[in-house]
Amino acid sequence: DVKVTQSSRYLVKRTGEKVFLECVQDMDHENMFWYRQDPGLGLRLIYFSYDVKMKEKGDIPEGYSVSREKKERFSLILESASTNQTSMYLCASSNREKLFFGSGTQLSVL
Amino acid sequence: QKEVEQNSGPLSVPEGAIASLNCTYSDRGSQSFFWYRQYSGKSPELIMFIYSNGDKEDGRFTAQLNKASQYVSLLIRDSQPSDSATYLCAVIASGGSYIPTFGRGTSLIVHP
Numbered sequence: 001d002v003k004v005t006q007s008s009r010y011l012v013k014r015t016g017e018k019v020f021l022e023c024v025q026d027m028d029h030e031n032m033f034w035y036r037q038d039p040g041l042g043l044r045l046i047y048f049s050y051d052v053k054m055k056e057k058g059d060i061p062e063g064y065s066v067s068r069e070k071k072e073r074f075s076l077i078l079e080s081a082s083t084n085q086t087s088m089y090l091c092a093s094s095n096r097e098k099l100f101f102g103s104g105t106q107l108s109v110l
Numbered sequence: 111q112k113e114v115e116q117n118s119g120p121l122s123v124p125e126g127a128i129a130s131l132n133c134t135y136s137d138r139g140s141q142s143f144f145w146y147r148q149y150s151g152k153s154p155e156l157i158m159f160i161y162s163n164g165d166k167e168d169g170r171f172t173a174q175l176n177k178a179s180q181y182v183s184l185l186i187r188d189s190q191p192s193d194s195a196t197y198l199c200a201v202i203a204s205g206g207s208y209i210p211t212f213g214r215g216t217s218l219i220v221h222p
Binding site for chain 2 (some may be wrong): 008031033040041043045048050058090094096097098099100101102103106
């Protein structure tokens with residue numbers, strides 16, 4: 001089975017902190033994604049990556065950056081966390097079209 | 111802007127009934143269609159996918175696709191309380207980007 005592992009299930013940070021969310025997949029997938037999910041707004045794509053060191057902006061990249069130094073790892077970075085970034089963050093990897101999601105990180109920014 | 115529309119629900123059905131979940135999409139070039147199930151507090155998991163017009167059955171689940179009407183649906187036969195979840199429709203356009211556009215999901219409640 002594909003396994004996508006997110007490093008933290010719950011995270012509490014202060015406004016202005018730099019936040020790192022880590023995601024690791026074990027199936028040698030080319031594509032990796034970061035989404036945030038908010039009630040009533042559904043899944044919104046922040047960034048995706050189709051190869052090592054390659055990244056593309058999604059629908060809501062403002063306030064975020066990403067890093068993919070190794071194929072299996074895709075990191076989401078909040079340079080200066082703000083309260084409106086409180087959300088559920090979901091990482092996914094894909095074998096072409098079928099996405100496999102991690103268990104999510106519920107981030108609270110106070 | 112590619113759009114995928116779903117009724118947010120909740121759709122409430124009695125145990126044993128057929129639940130019908132619907133999804134429309136705006137991009138006529140869409141080629142691949144997916145249904146993900148998301149239990150409360152959990153992450154989405156893929157349960158069905160369909161590429162061609164018509165029906166595709168897998169156990170109690172049937173996905174139906176009508177490209178002319180830009181419509182995809184998911185039928186759940188003999189619905190169980192354990193089917194209570196949010197169902198997300200996702201669509202991928204042609205062109206090789208493999209980036210899905212998700213609908214906002216339909217909440218399904220199956221009551222005993």
